[in-house]
Amino acid sequence: MSVAAQPLANDHAHEEGHHEPTFIEKYIFSTDHKMIAKQYLISGLIMGFIGIAMSMLMRLQLAWPNETFWIYEVLLGRFGEDGVMDPSIYLALSTIHGTIMVFYVLTAGLSGTFSNLLIPLQIGARDMASGFMNMISYWLFFISCVVIVSSFFVEAGPASAGWTVYPPLSALPQAIGGSGLGMTLWLVAITIFVASSLLGSLNYIVTVLNLRTQGMTMTRLPLTIWAFFVTAIIGVVSFPVLLAAGLLLLMDRSFGTSFFLSDIYIQGEVLSYQGGSPVLYEHLFWFLGHPEVYIVLLPALGIASEVIATNSRKPIFGYRAMIASILAIAFLSTVVWGHHMFVSGMNPFLGSVFTFTTLLIAIPSGVKAFNFITTLWKGNLQLNPAMLFAIGLVSTFITGGLTGIILGDSTLDINVHDTYFVIAHFHLVMGISALYGLFAGVYHWFPKMFGRMMNKNLGYVHFWITAVGAYGIFFPMHFIGMAGLPRRYYKFTEFPYFDDLADTNILISVFAFVTAGAQLFFVYNFIHSIFYGKKAEQNPWKSNTLEWTTPVKHIHGNWPGEIPQVHRWSYDYSKLNKEETDYVIPGQDFVPQNVPLQEHEEEMDD
Amino acid sequence: MIALLIIIVAALLGITIWQISKIFKLSQPIESDDSQIATNKDNEKQGKLFLVFIVFLYGLMFYSFWSLSKFYVPAASDHAEDYDQLFFISIGLIMFVQVIIQFILYWFAYKYRGQKGRKALFYADNDKLEFVWTIIPVITLSALIIYGLFSWSEIMNVEETDDTLVVEIYAYQFAWRARYSGEDRTLGEANVRFIEGINQLGVSETDPYAKDDIITTELHLPVNRPVLFKFRSQDVLHSAYFPFFRSQMNVVPGMTTQFGFTPSITSKEIRNSDYMVDKVRNINEIRENNDNLGPDEKNYEFEYYLLCNKICGVSHYNMQMKIVVETEEEYQKWISEQQTFGELTAKN
Numbered sequence: 019m020s021v022a023a024q025p026l027a028n029d030h031a032h033e034e035g036h037h038e039p040t041f042i043e044k045y046i047f048s049t050d051h052k053m054i055a056k057q058y059l060i061s062g063l064i065m066g067f068i069g070i071a072m073s074m075l076m077r078l079q080l081a082w083p084n085e086t087f088w089i090y091e092v093l094l095g096r097f098g099e100d101g102v103m104d105p106s107i108y109l110a111l112s113t114i115h116g117t118i119m120v121f122y123v124l125t126a127g128l129s130g131t132f133s134n135l136l137i138p139l140q141i142g143a144r145d146m147a148s149g150f151m152n153m154i155s156y157w158l159f160f161i162s163c164v165v166i167v168s169s170f171f172v173e174a175g176p177a178s179a180g181w182t183v184y185p186p187l188s189a190l191p192q193a194i195g196g197s198g199l200g201m202t203l204w205l206v207a208i209t210i211f212v213a214s215s216l217l218g219s220l221n222y223i224v225t226v227l228n229l230r231t232q233g234m235t236m237t238r239l240p241l242t243i244w245a246f247f248v249t250a251i252i253g254v255v256s257f258p259v260l261l262a263a264g265l266l267l268l269m270d271r272s273f274g275t276s277f278f279l280s281d282i283y284i285q286g287e288v289l290s291y292q293g294g295s296p297v298l299y300e301h302l303f304w305f306l307g308h309p310e311v312y313i314v315l316l317p318a319l320g321i322a323s324e325v326i327a328t329n330s331r332k333p334i335f336g337y338r339a340m341i342a343s344i345l346a347i348a349f350l351s352t353v354v355w356g357h358h359m360f361v362s363g364m365n366p367f368l369g370s371v372f373t374f375t376t377l378l379i380a381i382p383s384g385v386k387a388f389n390f391i392t393t394l395w396k397g398n399l400q401l402n403p404a405m406l407f408a409i410g411l412v413s414t415f416i417t418g419g420l421t422g423i424i425l426g427d428s429t430l431d432i433n434v435h436d437t438y439f440v441i442a443h444f445h446l447v448m449g450i451s452a453l454y455g456l457f458a459g460v461y462h463w464f465p466k467m468f469g470r471m472m473n474k475n476l477g478y479v480h481f482w483i484t485a486v487g488a489y490g491i492f493f494p495m496h497f498i499g500m501a502g503l504p505r506r507y508y509k510f511t512e513f514p515y516f517d518d519l520a521d522t523n524i525l526i527s528v529f530a531f532v533t534a535g536a537q538l539f540f541v542y543n544f545i546h547s548i549f550y551g552k553k554a555e556q557n558p559w560k561s562n563t564l565e566w567t568t569p570v571k572h573i574h575g576n577w578p579g580e581i582p583q584v585h586r587w588s589y590d591y592s593k594l595n596k597e598e599t600d601y602v603i604p605g606q607d608f609v610p611q612n613v614p615l616q617e618h619e620e621e622m623d624d
Numbered sequence: 625m626i627a628l629l630i631i632i633v634a635a636l637l638g639i640t641i642w643q644i645s646k647i648f649k650l651s652q653p654i655e656s657d658d659s660q661i662a663t664n665k666d667n668e669k670q671g672k673l674f675l676v677f678i679v680f681l682y683g684l685m686f687y688s689f690w691s692l693s694k695f696y697v698p699a700a701s702d703h704a705e706d707y708d709q710l711f712f713i714s715i716g717l718i719m720f721v722q723v724i725i726q727f728i729l730y731w732f733a734y735k736y737r738g739q740k741g742r743k744a745l746f747y748a749d750n751d752k753l754e755f756v757w758t759i760i761p762v763i764t765l766s767a768l769i770i771y772g773l774f775s776w777s778e779i780m781n782v783e784e785t786d787d788t789l790v791v792e793i794y795a796y797q798f799a800w801r802a803r804y805s806g807e808d809r810t811l812g813e814a815n816v817r818f819i820e821g822i823n824q825l826g827v828s829e830t831d832p833y834a835k836d837d838i839i840t841t842e843l844h845l846p847v848n849r850p851v852l853f854k855f856r857s858q859d860v861l862h863s864a865y866f867p868f869f870r871s872q873m874n875v876v877p878g879m880t881t882q883f884g885f886t887p888s889i890t891s892k893e894i895r896n897s898d899y900m901v902d903k904v905r906n907i908n909e910i911r912e913n914n915d916n917l918g919p920d921e922k923n924y925e926f927e928y929y930l931l932c933n934k935i936c937g938v939s940h941y942n943m944q945m946k947i948v949v950e951t952e953e954e955y956q957k958w959i960s961e962q963q964t965f966g967e968l969t970a971k972n
Contacts, residue, residue, distance in 0.1 A: 084916045105938045105939065105941065106938045109935065109938070109940070179935060180935045184861055184934075184935075186859065186860045186861065186877055187860040187861060187935065187936060187937065190859075190860070193797065193859060193860050193936075193937055194937045194938060195938075279877070279878070280877060280878025280879075281815060281816045281817075281858075281877055281878045282816065282858070282859055282877050282878075283796075283816035283817075283819050283826065283858045283859065284797075284858070284859045284860075288816055288817050288819065293878075294878065295876075295878060295879065296861055296876055296877065296878070297876060297879075330736075330744060331738075331744040332744045332745065332746065332747065333746065333747070333748040334748075335747065335748065335749070335750075336748075336749055336750075336754050337748065337749070338749075339754050361863065361872045361873050361874055362874045362876070363855075363873065363874050363876045363879060363881035366776065366777070366780035366781065369776060369780070370773050370776060370777065373769060373772060373773060373776070374769055374773075377765045377768065377769050378765070380761060380765055381758060381761050381762060381765065384757065384758075384761045385754065385757065385758055387725070388754075388757045389754075391725070391728055391729050391732060392747075392753070394729070394732040394733060394736060395732055395736065395745075395747070396736060396744065396745035396747065397732075397736045397744045397745075398736065398738045398739070398742045398743065398744040399667065399671070399733065399736050399737050399738050400661075400662045400667065400738045401662050401666060401667045401670035401671060401733075401737060401738065402661065402662045402666075405662075406670060409674075409729065409730075409733050412729055413681075413726060413729055413730070416722065416725055416726065416729070417722060417726070420718035420721060420722055421718065423714060423717075423718055423765075423768065424711070424714055424715070424718070427710070427714065427768065427769075427772040428772065428773075428776045429707060429710055429772045429773075429775040429776045429779060430707070430710060430711055430714060430772065432707070432779070432870060432871065432872050433697070433707065433711075433867060433870045433871075433872065435863075435865075435872055435933070436863060436865075436872075436933045436934060437933070471659070471660035471661075472660065473660060474660045474661070474662065474666065478666075478670065479643050482673060482677075483640070483643070485677060486677070486680060489680075489681060489684055490684065493684050493685065493688055494684075494687075494688050494692055496688070497688055497692035497693060497695055497696075498692070498695065500693070500695065500696045500697070501695035501696065501697060502697045502865070502867035504865065504931060504932075504933045506935045506940060507940065507941035508938075508940070508941040509941055510941070511916075512941060512942040512944070513929065513931070513944065514907060514911065514924040515907070515924075515926070515929070517907045517910045517911060517914075517924075518695070518903065518906055518907055518910060519695060520910070522692060522695075525632070528632065528636065529636075532636050532637075532640060535640065536640075551660070552658055552659070552660050558659075558660075558661055559661070589748065591744065591746070592743060592744040592745070592746050593746045594746060607743070607744070
């Protein structure tokens with residue numbers, strides 16, 4: 019593949035100027051990784067807008083369960099008649115919110131965007147190994163987006179069995195309306211999504227392994243690339259298992275097989291299924307589902323590493339330990355899935371094993387957090403919006419990670435399993451953290467993507483309201499979880515015992531509305547800056563990585579002339595010369611990777 | 625409380641509007657330096673905002689513990705004490721780490737905010753330091769893991785003794801049933817394929833052990849007697865969640881799952897505990913002011929409950945069963961008044 023791609027890329031470099039790409043070639047069916055990255059980003063942001071809007075409807079319902087709101091009728095139509103939300107659409111909203119946020123925003127929107135943008139640029143390649151495959155990957159993703167959104171227009175409603183779509187609920191239309199055509203569309207969408215993700219991931223892996231420029235050894239790679247690379251490997255290992263689970267579920271639904279179903283009596287009749295087990299589905303689902311958390315999180319951590327090092331004007335602390343942590347997290351992430359199933363009815367002995375592996379994962383995670391903090395120590399922090407989001411990410415990653423110690427302990431999980439404690443935990447540790455990573459990436463690489471700068475003041479406001487709001491939503495939420503409040507409840511008023519939690523629910527909802535509102539600053543800033551932002555200089559953040567050696571104007575093939583050679587790692591910030599009188603390059607506190615070692619200079623990456 | 629919330633809402637909205645007006649002013653590119661890269665002034669201001677944020681974050685954590693931790697579910701079973709101890713130790717530990725680490729993070733963000741002329745320290749590695757913060761979590765987590773595993777095996781490996789009460793909890797969309805094994809202390813065979821007419825749980829009418837089984841819509845448990853629950857579902861996944869007894873188990877169609885605990889506080893006792901008296905009084909005040917409730921719904925009296933905690937369909941939010949924990953005598957009296965399965969089927 020690489021053999022075929024390299025000459026092609028070189029051809030393009032030569033061809034430049036001869037062939038003006040048409041609108042369709044340039045903006046729609048583009049094979050250029052930078053354009054595909056933008057396509058992923060914009061699709062991901064649109065999906066994010068939809069996903070967050072759904073959560074707003076849910077928060078509105080949870081805060082004021084017995085009030086009527088005209089907005090339900092406007093947005094949900096038949097399911098919000100007279101301003102009353104239908105219980106079935108509440109479950110559908112939570113299902114599709116989860117699906118969209120996890121897969122479409124945080125997997126495709128985050129990893130798809132930045133893997134595509136940064137892998138070729140940071141390793142010094144003209145494009146991905148296969149630009150065509152990359153284009154197919156995006157367009158499959160796009161089709162998948164259309165299918166999942168279209169499921170809202172199905173008569174019985176979209177899939178409603180929770181984003182984990184556990185059978186039998188997801189298999190039997192008799193059990194819930196959404197398990198009819200809506201669920202079929204969900205399965206189709208996810209199948210296409212898996213195909214898209216696999217094509218993308220294989221491409222990333224091959225590109226990182228084969229297309230690194232001269233001198234770019236694996237231990238000189240920026241941590242972003244390490245994160246994207248390992249993320250792609252986890253994706254290749256685990257996504258096919260989701261596909262298998264989906265396929266078996268499809269067979270149970272459509273062809274009467276009994277992989278996951280047995281002994282079911284519903285609506286007055288016994289169904290013919292015999293011998294299957296829903297627990298098997300749970301195993302298959304979480305074999306993807308848990309690595310998925312790290313598929314979402316690792317790219318965010320990689321972005322944070324790069325943004326924090328650049329803006330601290332310091333090398334990332336413990337580069338090798340960071341790589342080791344990424345690898346350890348990746349390995350462990352595939353052997354911890356059972357902690358989602360402590361009370362699923364599986365053998366309690368398995369629970370012990372999974373507790374052990376789960377708590378182990380706290381160790382590399384802790385190393386990463388400590389290394390981030392040490393990177394800040396004695397830095398010269400340039401508090402750009404991207405940096406604020408990266409620091410925010412470290413904060414929410416710690417808070418959310420710590421509560422994971424409660425949930426990963428099989429004993430403690432018994433009483434907080436499937437309560438709002440879980441919701442609070444994973445929203446902080448993977449939702450908010452990964453979103454912060456996404457925002458950090460967008461603010462940081464916006465000049466590279468669009469050749470213009472985003473407005474920093476709008477960025478600051480966006481960050482501070484989001485930071486306050488995110489904690490305001492999710493910190494108190496742990497406590498209503500400890501009060502035994504179950505998730506996926508349409509309302510809590512059927513249990514008088516929960517009446518005194520209503521105020522806290524209102525508080526959470528208010529924070530949610532304010533935080534969601536703050537995202538409009540981002541939307542405005544993003545769109546406005548694309549067209550009217552200040553023109554960017556080539557290396558606005560004074561960064562070392564190779565993408566900042568390319569011209570601001572995008573060209574096919576990335577570098578107008580030769581591909582730069584690499585002579586050092588990407589973290590030579592504030593490195594002093596041998597006499598310690600000045601920086602290595604006098605008057606400049608950074609040394610880009612393509613600058614050869616100076617006389618008497620020792621390389622730092624060993 | 626509501627007033628406080630309204631004030632918070634109003635304040636936040638006020639801040640938002642104030643910020644919006646400011647932003648639009650700020651977003652006008654009139655300044656001389658509009659490079660959109662953080663300047664010295666920005667670093668100064670944002671660094672200080674991190675300090676303000678520490679105050680907010682610690683205030684929020686303090687508020688949550690101060691006024692929300694009272695919602696923690698009171699315990700009413702034998703192993704709940706063990707559970708709570710492990711829970712509080714873990715919470716204590718993670719909050720200890722949280723309070724220190726978050727402070728360091730934000731303090732560094734403030735302290736090392738960029739200044740013109742400041743030189744960052746080129747500091748790439750320190751094996752000793754990294755060893756320290758690998759080994760400390762290793763030790764702490766090992767201790768937690770071992771503690772947790774002991775509790776886990778104790779809770780999960782229920783031994784059936786002569787004293788154990790075996791009860792089947794049967795789940796369907798959207799309610800629960802309890803089936804007691806009766807005098808022979810053995811549950812009769814059951815399968816969804818036997819469901820017919822009044823025999824809603826699919827208990828085998830030919831199995832002699834089934835004759836004296838007792839099916840009820842309320843769960844009554846004698847205090848201080850171990851109970852072993854056998855869970856069965858007829859349609860989709862449910863989860864039998866007994867928050868007060870620190871117990872939860874999924875109910876899976878096609879298989880039987882189990883969980884055991886020993887209730888240690890009767891309904892009457894817990895109702896009269898200081899905690900519950902306060903809580904119920906508060907709830908009744910809220911209900912008094914709730915216009916959506918009919919007059920007969922206003923007065924709430926605490927009962928233990930079992931609820932469904934695995935998404936199971938549209939009425940998932942209202943799948944509950946009342947639990948009564950009572951003395952052995954009260955229990956015996958109650959159970960003797962219930963109809964057996966044999967009597968139920970004989971009537972038809």
